[in-house]
Amino acid sequence: MHIPPQTLEGWLRHCEQLHPKNIDMGLERVGEVARRLGLRFNCPVITVAGTNGKGSTCAMLEAVALQAGYRTGVYTSPHLVHFEERCRIRGEIVDAASLVASFEAVERARTQNGNEVTLTYFEFTTLAILRHMSLSLLDVAILEVGLGGRLDATNIIDADCAVITSVDIDHVEFLGPDRETIGREKAGIMRTGRPVVVSDPMPPQSVIDHAREIGADLWRFGQDFNFSGDKQQWAWAGRGRRYAGLAYPALRGANQLVNASGALAALEAVRERLPITAQAVRAGLALVELPGRFQIVPGQPTLVLDVAHNPHSVAALTANLDAMGYFPTTHAVFGAMADKDLAPMLAKVGPVIDRWYFTDLPTPRAETAASLQQKWNALQMVAGGRPEVATSLHANPEEALRAAVEAADPADRIVVFGSFYTVGGVLQHGVPRLQAKHLGA
Known part of the structure; x- marks a missing residue:
């Protein structure tokens, strides 16, 4: 008889042995296990895809929402040191032991009635963290898309707002050899009638075309939102709202204003369900932290x-x-x-x-x-x-x-x-x- 692991470390070893591949593109298997789990969120969900800037954008969304008093949940990958860094609730990294029940639940669902579904390490661990987040009484869930978008395990969740940070050449063996092909994969996180924020200043045409084809509410950098600034401060303007005299984000680097602009556009796009004050914007961007980004x-x-x-x-x-x-x-x-x-x-x-x-x-x-x-x-x-x-x-x-x-x-x-x-x-x-x-x- 198989004895289930008792610790997170044991479950991670178990996940590593379930599937011959590290990456197996497709949503059928992970979607079936999610269906068996009854996985769903009762709060706004923001998904963030892109080649670079995803982690920074997620951290800024989280920091501003925390300052507005919301109970946040964030899923990011990979981790730097400890696996549990991939899940933060209310800005705090979850305790390893608290994830074990969700790993057990995914294993039960995966092997239900002897009808076993194979999952990769990423798929299994993503499902476990999503289940943990779904039971955490969140006000907003922020999900970083792992690889690509269309076939990434996070895409089993219908997001209320999608963000595409940047599109560049990476993971060509899975996503394609050029920006247009990769852009099509990233665009797979969009949903009909829902906002998609594209913060890449020069997005591939495939991203714009897909938004129009499916009738997503497209927010483009430089058209629907933008930023300006000097050495002391910066300002953001979006559809019907403007923030002036902002201090620079606590995250250093040349691209962080682009990432911050996309984050503010996403918060503006879900404002009816998640109102944010100007003070929360100021404080959140001033306090945001993310190890390993410049x-x-x-x-x-x-x-x-x-x-x-x-x-x-x-x-x-x-x-x-x-x-x-x-x-x-x-x-x-x-x-x-x-x-x-x-x-x-x-x-x-x-x-x-x-x-x-x-x-x-x-x-x-x-x-x-x-x-x-x-x-x-x-x-x-x-x-x-x-x-x-x-x-x-x-x-x-x-x-x-x-x-x-x-x-x-x-x-x-x-x-x-x-x-x-x-x-x-x-x-x-x-x-x-x-x-x-x-x-x-």
Whole structure:
């Protein structure tokens, strides 16, 4: 007789063994288990899809809604260190033990009457978190779409408002080779007659066409909402509402005003069911937090953590590093997945990096540190690059960071990027007291 796991860790191991694939596109299986669970939400649901900016947009929606006094639930993926980071209720990460009952319920539904349904790890865990959220008496549920949109497990929920943050090239083996094809997949989260906020300033035509084909209420950046600003403050204007004199969002980076604009448009679109005050907007954006998104850890040397893992997000990271001002030497701890478009990522950020620390990552999907070094060297040969840039290889992100700290001077900076695994590997062991070496501690 099969004895069900008693802990979240046990359930996650169980989920890893259920399906031969990590990703199996399609909603039939996950939809059937959701139907057996009777999964439904009794509050407004906002889904957020896009290549980059999803996590930041979800965090801003959550922060503003919390400041307005609402009981929020947020589902995001992947996590940085602990699985339970994927679910927040009222702004707090859920306790691991509180998720166990929902994993048990999904397993019962999945194997009901001997009619077993296979689920991937992502599908099973998504269903468990959605069930937990649906029973948490929420005022608003915010769901980050995992991969794509149309066939993502979160799309079994009919959202009251959909947000598409950006469309760029990523996950080409599942979503297609170009922005138009990928845009069609992202557009699958739209619903007829319901608002869809497109905060990408230059969206693929396929996104606009799909909204019109199905009769969604399209909110376009630059047409239905926009922002303006100077160095001190910014303003947002949407359909019939305007916020002026806003402080910049607490999340740093060049793209955060675009993300904030999309979040405010989504809140405006559901205003009848979820009224938001101007004060909640101001306070929420001033207080929003999200680890690993151009997160600057003060100290000597300065440490920058960023989960940028595709050409588009690495370009934004490069612009943000440029805007930080002068540092004598920039050290980069870098680990990435093998399926990423690595050459343009390395080429874009290369000019601002003085020393590389390439690292292995604890997943079979990752590129090896040695292969990353080879790709960097090949790029330098083709481009006639900077021969003075040193590189080294490391077994894990923690070891790579330790080497960077040892080599860095107090006035330098260290940037850790390339994957959730890279940033998570550094955070997992606690960011070391970088000042200690330089203060003689």
